[in-house]
Amino acid sequence: MALVLGVDGGGTGCRAAVARVGGPVLGRGAAGPANISIDLEGAAANILAACEAALREAGGGEVRAAVLGLAGANVTAQAARLQGMLPFGDVRIVSDAVIAAKGALGAEDGILALLGTGSVFAVQQGGAIRLHGGRGFLMGDEGSGAVLGRALLRAALRADDGFRAMTPLLAQVLGELGGAEAAVAFALTARPADFARFAPRLLDSDDAAAVEIVGAEVTEVAEILRALQADALPPVTFIGGLGPFYAGRLAGRFAVRAAQGSALDGALALAGVLA
Amino acid sequence: MALVLGVDGGGTGCRAAVARVGGPVLGRGAAGPANISIDLEGAAANILAACEAALREAGGGEVRAAVLGLAGANVTAQAARLQGMLPFGDVRIVSDAVIAAKGALGAEDGILALLGTGSVFAVQQGGAIRLHGGRGFLMGDEGSGAVLGRALLRAALRADDGFRAMTPLLAQVLGELGGAEAAVAFALTARPADFARFAPRLLDSDDAAAVEIVGAEVTEVAEILRALQADALPPVTFIGGLGPFYAGRLAGRFAVRAAQGSALDGALALAGVLA
Numbered sequence: 001m002a003l004v005l006g007v008d009g010g011g012t013g014c015r016a017a018v019a020r021v022g023g024p025v026l027g028r029g030a031a032g033p034a035n036i037s038i039d040l041e042g043a044a045a046n047i048l049a050a051c052e053a054a055l056r057e058a059g060g061g062e063v064r065a066a067v068l069g070l071a072g073a074n075v076t077a078q079a080a081r082l083q084g085m086l087p088f089g090d091v092r093i094v095s096d097a098v099i100a101a102k103g104a105l106g107a108e109d110g111i112l113a114l115l116g117t118g119s120v121f122a123v124q125q126g127g128a129i130r131l132h133g134g135r136g137f138l139m140g141d142e143g144s145g146a147v148l149g150r151a152l153l154r155a156a157l158r159a160d161d162g163f164r165a166m167t168p169l170l171a172q173v174l175g176e177l178g179g180a181e182a183a184v185a186f187a188l189t190a191r192p193a194d195f196a197r198f199a200p201r202l203l204d205s206d207d208a209a210a211v212e213i214v215g216a217e218v219t220e221v222a223e224i225l226r227a228l229q230a231d232a233l234p235p236v237t238f239i240g241g242l243g244p245f246y247a248g249r250l251a252g253r254f255a256v257r258a259a260q261g262s263a264l265d266g267a268l269a270l271a272g273v274l275a
Numbered sequence: 276m277a278l279v280l281g282v283d284g285g286g287t288g289c290r291a292a293v294a295r296v297g298g299p300v301l302g303r304g305a306a307g308p309a310n311i312s313i314d315l316e317g318a319a320a321n322i323l324a325a326c327e328a329a330l331r332e333a334g335g336g337e338v339r340a341a342v343l344g345l346a347g348a349n350v351t352a353q354a355a356r357l358q359g360m361l362p363f364g365d366v367r368i369v370s371d372a373v374i375a376a377k378g379a380l381g382a383e384d385g386i387l388a389l390l391g392t393g394s395v396f397a398v399q400q401g402g403a404i405r406l407h408g409g410r411g412f413l414m415g416d417e418g419s420g421a422v423l424g425r426a427l428l429r430a431a432l433r434a435d436d437g438f439r440a441m442t443p444l445l446a447q448v449l450g451e452l453g454g455a456e457a458a459v460a461f462a463l464t465a466r467p468a469d470f471a472r473f474a475p476r477l478l479d480s481d482d483a484a485a486v487e488i489v490g491a492e493v494t495e496v497a498e499i500l501r502a503l504q505a506d507a508l509p510p511v512t513f514i515g516g517l518g519p520f521y522a523g524r525l526a527g528r529f530a531v532r533a534a535q536g537s538a539l540d541g542a543l544a545l546a547g548v549l550a
Binding site: 121132133135136138139140142150153154157158161162163164180183184187188223224227228 | 396407408410411413414415417425428429432433436437438439455458459462463498499502503
């Protein structure tokens with residue numbers, strides 16, 4: 001029985017699924033972190049463990065093609081080394097955003113907006129997927145939770161400096177962090193996820209600063225989507241932790257389509273094309 | 276003869292000057308770096324060397340008060356330790372921005388805008404100086420060269436992603452850095468000064484992206500100055516590498532006053548108040 005294998009791997013864990021080409025999932029497996037840019041050997045071991053568990057559940061068979069969507073997969077040299085470590089026929093390693101886009105959009109032309117701690121956008125046209133953005137916290141990640149949280153802290157500091165009006169939310173955030181100096185110190189060592197933890201309280205808040213910050217990022221995301229739509233006006237699928245929020249805000253301006261499947265579904269679909 | 280001592284110290288070097296209270300400078304000295312947050316012992320040794328050279332040139336005398344304006348002086352514990360290492364009567368350690376403001380504004384009420392690699396603002400009212408901003412590259416430094424340069428790189432990446440129109444300047448910057456992936460890698464390790472090196476080519480450029488980026492920062496600086504002016508509308512003194520540029524852009528909207536003296540003059544003036 002010829003099988004295809006899909007893997008969705010990131011910094012917190014990895015999941016694998018096995019299916020017949022075009023058929024239903026026959027087995028699933030999960031294991032620990034799979035960030036190839038941080039720990040290639042560990043990632044390879046976890047990916048293998050997840051795949052073996054999925055194959056066991058499927059009752060075994062020959063894996064003809066495997067697609068791995070991995071965070072950090074743009075580290076080309078590491079990806080090439082990982083490819084050599086995996087005994088699964090034709091192995092292709094792509095960015096986790098590619099399998100997320102394939103899973104969410106299925107076979108349809110469309111735009112993906114993945115908005116979580118970071119952000120990335122993708123356009124699928126005639127089955128080909130192109131990624132846009134995802135440049136990371138410092139240089140991009142437009143509309144992401146980390147960018148929203150950082151904007152909240154910046155606004156709080158600006159208010160503390162007398163550069164803008166203080167609002168209840170800004171005062172609350174400064175108070176929680178222990179004042180402006182402590183907020184600056186926090187920001188110096190904070191990771192994107194630490195900033196993103198402030199994002200939820202911005203959403204749907206009627207605090208003047210929250211309205212301004214959220215409005216700016218919604219506008220930013222809308223401008224990006226408009227640029228990516230070009231003339232064809234394909235529908236947009238929003239996923240990630242902030243996906244539902246942006247979908248709600250932008251439903252009046254874009255044709256919003258629900259995600260068809262998961263990133264793991266996307267990896268299996270791409271593996272099916274290879275097989 | 277009772278003397279006062281002023282020191283202007285930063286990460287690249289320190290300068291000292293000795294004067295009679297309210298009198299002309301009698302001696303000057305210079306030495307290496309004086310960043311107390313990075314190397315307290317080395318900073319103390321360099322500051323002492325600069326002061327001793329200034330005192331030698333002045334022909335000696337009793338130092339009644341000394342004011343040191345130092346980068347990193349907000350590291351309170353280090354400043355207190357340094358104070359104990361210096362044998363100069365009444366020693367006060369302040370931020371380098373405070374002596375810059377005192378030197379530039381003299382005895383007049385006014386606003387200081389210090390715009391270089393970073394940025395900081397100060398308001399002097401009735402002889403008292405209050406600092407605003409200077410929150411660093413990540414959280415503030417509005418209008419600074421580092422923020423301008425980062426905005427240029429961000430715009431170049433956004434253009435590469437199809438989020439905005441590519442312009443000749445953006446294409447040139449991407450080409451110099453070796454493409455979008457290389458630009459992201461550059462940004463991940465770049466220090467503020469590395470971003471600031473891109474700022475000069477934005478100033479007075481008629482490239483559409485440059486006009487937009489510079490316009491946004493000029494607006495940002497104008498909003499800050501307007502907020503700091505409150506109702507009194509004091510004049511503004513622009514200093515730092517980008518000072519003349521912003522002064523030119525904002526001369527129609529603010530009363531612009533030239534700097535009266537240097538940061539070292541400011542340190543001596545503040546020491547004169549202590550003596």
